[in-house]
Amino acid sequence: MSDGRAAFDISSAVLNSLVEEVAIIDRAGVVTQVNEAWTRCAGQGCADCFPVGTDLLSALEANAARDPDAAAVLAGVQQVLQGEVDSFEHEYVRVQEDGPRWFNERVAPLRTEGGGAVIARFDITDRKRAEQEREAHRYELGRAVRAATLGQLSGALAHELNQPLTAILANAQVGAAAVERSGASADIAPIFADIVADARRAGHVIQRLRSLLQRHEPKFDVVDLNRIADDALSLSRSELLVRNVRLMKQFAPGVLPVYGDAIELQHLLLNLIVNACEAMAATARAERTLRVATSTRAERARLVIEDNGTGIETGASDKIFEPFYTTKKNGLGLGLSICRSIVTLHGGEIALASGAAGTTVTVELPTVGGGRGTLPASGAPSSEGTGPAADRGNAARG
Amino acid sequence: MNDDAPLVAVVDDEESIRRALLRLLASAHYRAEAFDSAAGFLETLSKRTFECLILDLQMPAMTGLELQQRLHELHVHLPIIVITAYDEPETRARCLALGAERYFCKPVDGHSLIESVQELIESRRGRDRGDVAPPAPLV
Numbered sequence: 001m002s003d004g005r006a007a008f009d010i011s012s013a014v015l016n017s018l019v020e021e022v023a024i025i026d027r028a029g030v031v032t033q034v035n036e037a038w039t040r041c042a043g044q045g046c047a048d049c050f051p052v053g054t055d056l057l058s059a060l061e062a063n064a065a066r067d068p069d070a071a072a073v074l075a076g077v078q079q080v081l082q083g084e085v086d087s088f089e090h091e092y093v094r095v096q097e098d099g100p101r102w103f104n105e106r107v108a109p110l111r112t113e114g115g116g117a118v119i120a121r122f123d124i125t126d127r128k129r130a131e132q133e134r135e136a137h138r139y140e141l142g143r144a145v146r147a148a149t150l151g152q153l154s155g156a157l158a159h160e161l162n163q164p165l166t167a168i169l170a171n172a173q174v175g176a177a178a179v180e181r182s183g184a185s186a187d188i189a190p191i192f193a194d195i196v197a198d199a200r201r202a203g204h205v206i207q208r209l210r211s212l213l214q215r216h217e218p219k220f221d222v223v224d225l226n227r228i229a230d231d232a233l234s235l236s237r238s239e240l241l242v243r244n245v246r247l248m249k250q251f252a253p254g255v256l257p258v259y260g261d262a263i264e265l266q267h268l269l270l271n272l273i274v275n276a277c278e279a280m281a282a283t284a285r286a287e288r289t290l291r292v293a294t295s296t297r298a299e300r301a302r303l304v305i306e307d308n309g310t311g312i313e314t315g316a317s318d319k320i321f322e323p324f325y326t327t328k329k330n331g332l333g334l335g336l337s338i339c340r341s342i343v344t345l346h347g348g349e350i351a352l353a354s355g356a357a358g359t360t361v362t363v364e365l366p367t368v369g370g371g372r373g374t375l376p377a378s379g380a381p382s383s384e385g386t387g388p389a390a391d392r393g394n395a396a397r398g
Numbered sequence: 399m400n401d402d403a404p405l406v407a408v409v410d411d412e413e414s415i416r417r418a419l420l421r422l423l424a425s426a427h428y429r430a431e432a433f434d435s436a437a438g439f440l441e442t443l444s445k446r447t448f449e450c451l452i453l454d455l456q457m458p459a460m461t462g463l464e465l466q467q468r469l470h471e472l473h474v475h476l477p478i479i480v481i482t483a484y485d486e487p488e489t490r491a492r493c494l495a496l497g498a499e500r501y502f503c504k505p506v507d508g509h510s511l512i513e514s515v516q517e518l519i520e521s522r523r524g525r526d527r528g529d530v531a532p533p534a535p536l537v
Contacts, residue, residue, distance in 0.1 A: 087423070158485075173509065
């Protein structure tokens with residue numbers, strides 16, 4: 001008797017020493033013994049750690065209709081109890097107060113005369129997060145490779161498109177001059193003028209895209225936030241058109257000088273614009289409105305991107321800038337974290353407010369010279385082709 | 399066309415660009431001749447007096463940069479306007495170092511191009527007459 005008691009104490013001690021939550025069920029599926037980890041977990045409100053005496057099979061069955069993981073575990077436990085399989089394993093996720101946690105649940109037959117099974121549950125959240133981070137790094141690496149490829153391709157693409165554009169522009173300008181000289185029909189001159197304007201616009205778009213896709217080291221200069229916002233909107237034009245998004249532009253008058261990297265700031269704008277457009281997917285097409293506003297206040301330049309799309313759920317807006325946090329089905333949760341890095345690099349702040357009426361992202365950056373006035377001669381956006389002059393080549397005049 | 403009008407060379411392997419630039423130069427009352435290769439231009443160099451060269455960079459066989467280098471070796475001092483569809487800061491620097499006086503990215507604005515041709519030819523003619531200071535050194 002004393003030997004049996006000692007053996008039982010040792011078994012309990014072993015069970016309680018385990019960090020995993022362990023439960024033992026009899027052949028009918030009733031929980032007969034649990035360890036301290038299991039009890040502690042149940043005490044913290046875990047709905048998967050049933051107390052001693054629970055008919056586990058019935059409890060799982062009750063949950064199976066709304067919880068596919070409960071259904072999977074139920075099937076596994078039944079198979080083990082009936083000797084159909086030697087062990088069963090299932091991974092599942094449970095959203096808790098501190099975020100999602102992943103578990104691995106293993107069921108093995110209890111090798112006694114009476115039969116039954118041992119259920120052990122491991123918290124594998126750390127491993128899962130590490131896997132996700134590795135996956136994200138792989139994605140980032142892939143993205144970097146794709147970006148490098150795109151950078152190279154963009155050069156080839158710029159060449160192939162700029163060649164015919166050169167001929168189109170020169171021909172249209174010759175045509176315009178010929179029409180002017182000959183005094184031909186007044187209908188023709190605006191046609192040439194439109195061709196010239198569109199060829200120039202196409203050239204600028206190619207140049208801006210190329211600047212964006214090329215690898216570059218951050219280059220800080222005095223840049224006009226209004227111009228950068230305009231450039232980003234011009235690059236997003238087709239995105240807005242395709243998604244039927246109405247643009248409401250409210251810019252501070254004149255130039256809005258900030259000290260920054262024009263390309264990085266354009267990335268920031270593009271990211272926020274695309275996010276806003278995606279958030280409006282469920283909004284009625286006729287109502288989709290993107291507001292992009294700039295202003296100055298207390299020596300800060302303020303940029304506001306506002307959509308009337310699906311807001312972000314309450315509580316999520318605190319975490320939204322953290323890496324790998326996402327509310328999108330297929331998102332990796334890096335876009336806004338990159339946005340925050342860009343803003344931080346510029347000594348600014350980014351904030352997000354979200355509700356049923358949509359989401360507003362506010363970026364504040366330190367201004368140069370109180371946020372008013374003109375840019376110094378070298379202060380045009382560093383990416384060539386974004387300047388107001390029709391031709392970019394004059395940068396290298398002798 | 400006035401036979402005394404300055405003669406401008408266009409070297410570009412793209413036919414549509416050659417045609418368009420010839421029209422552009424003609425409309426600004428320049429005489430112009432176009433070449434689809436650097437070699438073709440070099441062959442003609444001894445037979446014509448060009449006053450300006452509009453030069454593309456990316457060309458098969460001899461590139462625009464190589465042509466510039468060759469002209470440098472031959473001591474041919476001709477105002478060169480580079481036009482390129484593949485702008486790179488290093489290329490730009492090399493072109494200017496080899497003596498190009500203007501550097502334009504395609505699609506180049508016709509008015510700016512003609513303005514440059516005019517400026518460079520006038521400056522060259524003035525210098526030949528000794529009445530104008532040479533252009534400021536390139537940076």
